[in-house]
Amino acid sequence: MMETEITCDWIDRYNEDELDEFEKAVFQKQMLVNPLLRSEVYIDASLNRFLLDGEIIDLIGKVHSVSHRNAGDRGRMTYLLIAASVLCLVMIGGLFYLLTSGSYERNPPAIQIESHLSRRKADGPDKSTGLEKFRKPETYTAMSRQKPRHLSLAAKNFQPMEEFELLVGSVTRSNPFKLISPKVNISITAGAEVLFSWQCCTVAEPIYLTILNNRGIPVLETPFVYSCYYRLNTKWFSEGVYYWKIMSDEEMLLMGKLTILPCIKN
Amino acid sequence: MIHHYTDKELIEGLRHRNRSCINYLYQEYIPVIRHHLTNNSGNQQDVEDLFQDAIVVLYTRSISQSFVLQCSLKTFFISICKNLWLQRLESKCRLLYQADYEVHESKSEYLLDDQWLDYDSLEQQRLFYKNLMLLPNVCRRLLQLYCLKISCKEIARMLKFKSEDYVKTRKYYCKNLLRKKIMNDPECQQYLYYDGN
Known part of the structure; x- marks a missing residue:
């Protein structure tokens, strides 16, 4: 009798009362000893009852779709809130950065200029190998990267600085540095380019330019210049009086004056 | 609004x-x-x-x-x-x-x-529904139609099956698939080795 094989469809047929007497007896006997079969028969009977109730299935389906849709909306709302928070943080950060960099430009700390200059000194030429071993400074002060701040009071910018006026045109080094252009005291309109060129043979070490405003505050320091000219773009300079210094090996070679006049608009 | x-x-x-x-x-x-x-x-x-x-x-x-x-x-x-x-x-x-x-x-x-608040039967319904939704669409429809006592001939016509015998075979297959899914569902383990009526 045990040779009769119970297949999966017997469970269905048992619950639908489609087994004959012999099959039913075999199946019930098997159920008595097999708890897994017993639970499978129970689940099948419960499933039949569940599937019969189409209205409940439909209702559950609708509840599911409603809750999924609302959960989706909630999820979208969460993402939007996160995105808004990130945007706010970025804006606050940007504003803070602008404010702090603005105040930095207005009053650049002298200690930073000094430390930059001392760093430049440390990066100076390797005497044993000559000029080729100069390293370009890895970092420059923020001043060299950022726009000079436009001053609100233009007239104040045109007041010359007495101490620097005395030094304009003076060569403060015995080395015969020969500047070709510009003249030591020039006036240009805002945004014009100034070409600094010099005789190469008169310079033994790379030079760099420092531009100071009429209060003696450096507003721009160029990187080391290895060629014989440098084009100074004044696009970001506000109108006023500036003083330039050509420097080499921490020594000033020449000092000049640059007046940036406002553009006359038609 | x-x-x-x-x-x-x-x-x-x-x-x-x-x-x-x-x-x-x-x-x-x-x-x-x-x-x-x-x-x-x-x-x-x-x-x-x-x-x-x-x-x-x-x-x-x-x-x-x-x-x-x-x-x-x-x-x-x-x-x-x-x-x-x-x-x-x-x-x-x-x-x-x-x-x-x-x-x-x-x-x-x-x-x-x-008497209306039978948590176990509600939970069972939920689990059955969850596993029913895991079945292929044809299987789902076939089981629902079969349980509504619709004739195999009609089901074959509705689901475009070639014969009534195929409806029965497919129904056994789908039911078995659903049962196995339920039996393997960790949440359904409480219904296994059930000793009730």
């Missing part, structure tokens, strides 16, 4: 399984259920499950002839939820306790008086 339903409209809508009524119930009552459950060791999934169970109970009640609403629908609905959640918590404790078969207590001692 959100349409506000009265309790009567909601009951009537639920009787017809109206989706917008269900949506309204969800949006109005879910915050209260969530608040109750989060204060009573429930999580977001429990909130969704409990809402579904309570809707099924409310629907079952609403289609019965004897149903008369004697308080506001919200009060009634929330009380269903609270009772179901209580049963769920007790069921959890019972399952832990039943780990020792020798000393387990009769389930009847834990059942509440309300």
